[in-house]
Amino acid sequence: MVDAALPIESGAPQLAGAVPSADRRQIVWSSVIGTTVEWYDFLIYGTASALVFNKLFFPSFDPLVGTVAAFGSYAVGFLARPLGGIIFGHFGDRLGRKAMLSLTIIIMGLGTFLIGCLPTYAQAGLLAPVMLVALRLVQGIGIGGEWGGAVLMVVETVPAERRGLFGSIVQLGYPLGVITSTGAFALTGLMPEADFLAWGWRLPFLGSLPLIVVGLFIRLRLHETPSFRRIKSRDAVARLPVLEILTAHPRTFATAVGLKLSEIAYVSVVTVFGIAYVTGQLGLPRSVILNGILVAAIIELFTLPAFGWLSDRYGRRSLFVAACLFSIAFAFPLFWLLGSRDPLVISLTVAVAVSFGQGIMFGTGAAWMSELFDARLRYSGASLGFQVGAALSGGFTPLICAALLGGSGGATWPISVYLVVLASVTLAAALIAPETARRPID
Structure with a gap:
């Protein structure tokens, strides 16, 4: 872990600064494009959970229970993310960052494409939701290995004093993924409802196939990071990086998990549960909340x-x-603001909630979570901390919120209390974590 005694001003551009600026630009924008493809694949499932899957894959339940079941299948993808972090983190720390990124985009893209080919409950019975959950597991494994590798390709390449900026640029893949995935459903949602439920919902998933080709082509052109090359040259590659993190650095790992909890919960409440709440509980057209999510992105x-x-x-x-x-x-x-039922107020509320409840931590967290771990353990440490936090909070949040809403007779205060608790946990983690800005990380 980084030496906590170093002052924030002590860092100087590290060896990564020797990478030619043209190569750094290629690495940064290649990572942004690749993560956009991966997030598009992962996020369209969340939108479909609120709009489609509760009707086509869990139709025998009443509306509330069907929504809970659909969000349960959504949570499966988050629960699989730590597994992806373990698998790809292990090999990313042993074999390098580049190879793992090429594999994750193939796994994620194929899983998404196949969801668009699935039969519905009416066509295949219980087999339909079973296959849906299985492919969601595939998606979760893919995104679990994706984030850490994409961020490290950049953070380990740029100068120390600019890691926060360039790490946040990689995170642009998320709002770009939101824009493309939500935009895809907004466009298909213009179709007649019968056509949308019959076949239109499949188009955003099937559109993943050409994106795989583009993303894979870009990633195959990248070079390995200077940090990993130095670890390899010193023969200092970790044999079992995940085990070493859990046994030798448990506090750092727990801190990384805590840093993720509030951010992912906030964005899940607003952009996933919020769709079901605004359309189901408030009875507003889905375009109202989708437009707000697009503006926020x-x-x-x-x-x-x-x-x-x-x-x-x-x-x-x-x-x-x-x-x-x-x-x-x-x-x-x-x-309170969502309950106004005013489309403009809802759009502004979503934009504010996402920008400050998620955006600050998401933009800053890429560099900070990477900087918490030594280079030889960084892929596994950053990935596992990020993905375990995402699984505990993001995966369960829409499900928990739906259950809290139903259990309270439609009252939203239990959900607000839930958000306050998670934000308090993340605040404690932030106060415990060492300040790492501008410090050498190798």
Whole structure:
């Protein structure tokens, strides 16, 4: 782990700065394009869970129970993400970052494409949801290995004083994935409802196939990172990196998990559970919430790099603390504003919640989570911390929120309390974690 005694100003550009600027630009934008493809594949499932799967794959239940079942299948993908982090983290720390990224985009893309080919419950009975859950597992394994490798390709290549900025640029793949996945469903949603449920919902999934080809072509052209090449040249490759992290660095691992909990819960509440809440509980057209999500994603294209840049200047911790305090303060007003039923108010509410409840931590967390671990353990440590946090919070959050809403007779205050608790846990993790901005990481 990074030496916590070093002051924030002590870092100097590290050996990664020797990489030619043209090569760095190629690595950064190649990572952005690749992560956009991966997030598109992963996120369209969340949108479909709220709009389609509860009707076509779990139709024998009443609407609320069907939604809970659909969100349960959504959670499976998050539960599989730590497995992907373990598998690809292990080989990424032993064989290199580049090879793992090529595999993850194939796994994710094929899983997504095959979902678009599935028969529905009416056509295949129980086999349909079983196959849906199996392919969601495949998606989860793919994204579990994707994030760590994509971030490390950049963080281990750029100068120390710019890791926050360039790490946040890689995170642009998420809002770009939101824009493309939500946009795809917004366009197919313009179809007549009967056509949309009959075959239109499949188009966003089938569209993953050409994206696989583009993303794979880009990733095969990348070079291995300087950090991994140095580890390889010193014959210092970890034999069992995950085991070493859990036994020798449990506090660092637990801190990384805690840093993820609030951010992923907030965005899951707003962009996944929020779709079902606004369309089902409030009875509004799906375009109202989808438009809000699109606006929020477009805003994040500008705010994510801004937060990453600010973290380079003022430190990772200060940005995280500010985000946690916002998340606590906005947990109750979030649902009060959604309950206004005003499309403009809903769009602005979603934009604010995503930008500050998720965007600050998401933009800053790429560099911080990577910097917590030594280079020889970094792929496994960053991936596992990120993905376990995502599984515990993001995977269960839509399911928990649906259950809380049903159990409280439609009241949203239990969901707000849930968000406050998770933000408090992340705040504690941020205060415990060492400040790593601008410090050498090798």
